[in-house]
Amino acid sequence: MNRVALAGNPNVGKSTLFNALTGLRQHTGNWAGKTVATARGSYTYEGQEYQLIDLPGTYSLAAHSQEEAVARDFIESGQADGVVVVCDATCLERNLILVLQVLELTGKVLVCINLMDEAERLGVQVDLPALSQRLGVPVVGTAGGRQDGLEELKGAVATLVRSDVPAVPERAPAERVTLAERYADQVVRSRSAQRLRRQRRIDRLLTSKATGIPLMLLLFGLVVWLTVAGANFPSALLTELFARVGAVLEGWLANIPAWLRGLLLDGVYRVTAWVVAVMLPPMAIFFPLFTLLEDLGYLPRAAFVMDHAFQRAKTCGKQCLTMCMSLGCNACGVTGCRIIDSPRERLIAILTSSLVPCNGKFPTLIALITIFFVGGRTGLLASLEGAVLLLGTLVLGVAGTLGCSRLLSATVLKGVPSSFALELPPFRKPRVGQVIVRSMLDRTLFVLGRAVSVAAPAGAFIWLMANLTVGDASLLAHCTGFLDPFARLFGLDGVILMAFLLGWPANEIVLPVMLMAYLATGSLVEFDDLAALGALLSEHGWTWLTAVCTMLFSLFHWPCSTTCLTIYKETGSVKWTALSVVIPTALGLGLCLLVSTAARLLGLA
Amino acid sequence: MYETLCLSALPEGESAYVTEVNAAPAMDRRLTDLGLVRGTRVTCVLRSPAGDPCAYLIRGALIALRRSDAEGITLERRAQEQPARAVAT
CATH class of the missing domain: 3.40.50.300 (P-loop containing nucleotide triphosphate hydrolases)
Known part of the structure; x- marks a missing residue:
């Protein structure tokens, strides 16, 4: 060879x-x-x-x-x-x-x-x-x-x-x-080609003082809006499809013991179906769109526009690129930090990588935004509202990253920004067909596969916990009851915190697990759309404040297991890996505590 | 006498030639890798919203440099570059 x-x-x-x-x-x-x-x-x-x-x-x-x-x-x-x-x-x-x-x-x-x-x-x-x-x-x-x-x-x-x-x-x-x-x-x-002059004109538009930042928000906003607006319909279709398949399966499994049927159908099948129905559409829209932006060559321009903010945080402007990778998957963002030459700046980028919400968090965020802040309405205006709120969440993630980077630069990772040179490549015509196929096959199905492989056992586990009783209550009730007082302090409840703990292997399953836990203790046994989900959550005492705190905690909490492992591999240090868990968790709990306390003191909730 | 200025002071759309590079060793090497050495023609093409960093055309590639790094690079405007409103290619 x-x-x-x-x-x-x-x-x-x-x-x-x-x-x-x-x-x-x-x-x-x-x-x-x-x-x-x-x-x-x-x-x-x-x-x-x-x-x-x-x-x-x-x-x-x-x-x-x-x-x-x-x-x-x-x-x-x-x-x-x-x-x-x-x-x-x-x-x-x-x-x-x-x-x-x-x-x-x-x-x-x-x-x-x-x-x-x-x-x-x-x-x-x-x-x-x-x-x-x-x-x-x-x-x-x-x-x-x-x-x-x-x-x-x-x-x-x-x-x-x-x-x-x-x-x-x-x-x-x-x-x-x-x-x-x-x-x-x-x-x-x-x-001298006209095309080159046109590229420069576009470049100037994308990076100038007057238009650079608004256009950046508009572009990311557009991607987010298409994701929010486009995901509803296929999500509803998939949910219906899975409900029908569920009914058929129930018929087939009529003769097996009730506990096994419950484990398989209510546990494994329902959680897995939810993960697919809720996750697949936003991912299938977001990944290709984002890949198009990437293929076009926009990301280095975004890094160019954002660099001043990173300079003030005393870090490397290339961190903007690793943050963009984190949007797809935090673990990829962590590996991507290798493009940063200075070890200090690379470590800062790694430690803050999970402050950007990965794709797996989008479905949870979108669902909560739609239910609690767009009022379950559909239509153009509603999807725009949803997109603006989701973009706001992203901006908060970016702000959190910059803030924590600055804090790290001032404390454990002191130093001055190292010099850097960032190449802005010529815009390239994106290979649309290839982009769609590749991002579907390589990223969407890969991430979905990982989520499903976690969702199935998690579904079984949560069902067992909800149905095995110790004393007078189920295991799940014991656990959530134990977590509840602590969680309430932060505007959450025991079930929410439990779902985040169980969702450590994959953020995608947080919402389905929450749902399973509520269903196991609630009167509702069927749910078919977001309105039903909203009703279920309200039945369990959710208010807008619970939704805000859950979104904040979803945005800022411990990195998923894959990301933790990747951070350990990249840094080779238990200490830094632990810090990468502590930073987002402390930030999330702090914000939740602040918001919930403020809202209660002001009598808003 | 040619007019000398530092790279960070080069106005958008104008070009000049590098006469001296004063940078930390790592940056100096990186700049050499990118082809920025004495005698290289540099054009300031883009200014970011905050005015820092700027993007420069260096040997056909568009490279963004922060002001603190550009300050260490000295340029001279040569006669044929004046009036220096050369097309920002």
Whole structure:
């Protein structure tokens, strides 16, 4: 088997190329630092097997950061039979600096000029033969997103692994820059393209003083609104479907013992069905929309606009990018913190990563907003109201992150912000079809699968707790009763707190567990829509204040088990992992206490 | 004599050439990796809402730098750049 490494600057489409070649599904996005670990995959060409190693994107191989060290070590170790250096055709001069550096380590190099289609649109032309002649190694052009040039690339790789070109002597860094400039001058022809001017105009609009922040809120608001407005209908459909399937199942299971039927139907089936019905629609809408923003290249602009706030919190502006990843999944956000070079700033970003609500919290937030603050109404106005409230919750999460980061910077993680340079890549036309398919398959189904695998046993567990009695009450009643006085202090109740505790493996099951617990002790046995859910909650003493406190606690509480484990892996420290649990929990309890006490003192609830 | 100024003072839409880079070692290396060395032409393209950071066109790539980092980079405007309202490509 031949081993070939893919190296290159961040965000040159390496992962897209890797996916196109291997048929694997590395997550891609239009921002620097997307690939934080090396991925491996293989493909067969003319009967030969090739293993591809997707190295993290780096600007240099000087081994000053973790990614650079990984990339350099791999190339130097001689494990690779060849290195493909992927370059962005729209920004060749900068990319050539890395090419020249790789050529000093090994001569078995193939230069792949990617994003040729993008460059053409921007009025940039690269003379590939002329470049090859200057570098002394083969050069091929590709458009990874469109699969153009892949066959030629495979052919060139086949030649590469058999080639034997010596490395060139090491040059001084400034010498490389000068040489790259000269080569780029000789092989790149660019005419001022209208498209480029338009990109700059859009950029100015997205980042200017007057429009930058409003447009950012509008864009995120739009994503949130589409999620809230679009999720209702499929959610109701799914709920109905699951109710019918439930009825059929009940018929089938009529002859088994009542306790087993209860365990399977009321426990496992009902909780799982709820998780799917309530979670799937918002996720299936939010993930693709967010991936589109990512693919377009908007996220680095958001980081650019937000950076001043992070500067004041004395942290790195790239934290904005890791927060965006946290929106999808906190654990991904934690891993994503590797893009932050300074260890102090990276630790701050990790410790505060769960203050941004992940997708699993959205259904709970949306349901509570709809029931208690939009009054269960439907229609355009109601969904807009819901979206504004959900956006407000997100903004609160961001504010919490900034506040806690500032606090950490002033206390246990003292320091001044380190310098940083953030690349704003050209906007790219999102590959809509691919984005939808990928985000559905890779993210939505993956996250849903994880939630369901947690929901089923949790359903069984909660049913057992609700139906096994010790003394005069069920186990569940004992537990919730024990937690109740403490929870009431924070505007919650025993069941809510219990649900959050049981929801540690996955936030998605918090609301269903709550529901199960209430149903086990309530008069209602069936529920089919949000109105019924609202009635059930009200029956158990919920007021708007309970809803506010539950939302606050949902936003700020301990990270889920996967995130905790990831934090432990990333920091290698029990102490920091514990702190990452304490920070959001303390913040959530503090806010709940503040709000509930204030509301009671003011006589509002 | 060419007019000298620091990068953070470069007005939006204008270009100049780097004459000196004064940065912490890590940042100095990063800037070199990005191709920002003596003699590099830099254009200020975008200013964030707070006026800090700004995004500069460096060797075809748009790079955002904070003011505190840009202050250490000295530039000179060359004759052909004046009037320096070059198109912000």
